[in-house]
Amino acid sequence: xxxxxxxxxxxxxxxxxxxxxxxxxxGVLDDYSxxxxxxxxxxxxxxxxxxxxxxxxxxxYEYEITN
Numbered sequence: 001x002x003x004x005x006x007x008x009x010x011x012x013x014x015x016x017x018x019x020x021x022x023x024x025x026x027g028v029l030d031d032y033s034x035x036x037x038x039x040x041x042x043x044x045x046x047x048x049x050x051x052x053x054x055x056x057x058x059x060x061y062e063y064e065i066t067n
Contacts, residue, residue, distance in 0.1 A: 005048050
């Protein structure tokens with residue numbers, strides 16, 4: 001699972017120039033937006049850690065999107 005996460009991270013990095021990432025995270029986001037961004041990042045990271053640490057042979061999971 002960790003290798004899959006690394007691959008996804010690399011794909012995202014390949015699709016975003018470092019300068020653009022720096023501009024967005026340092027200059028475009030105000031303090032509130034930066035906190036929202038960080039909270040989303042933290043939620044995603046915690047979910048990835050939780051999924052990676054589960055003892056499952058399929059490592060699959062479901063989620064439901066509601067309006």
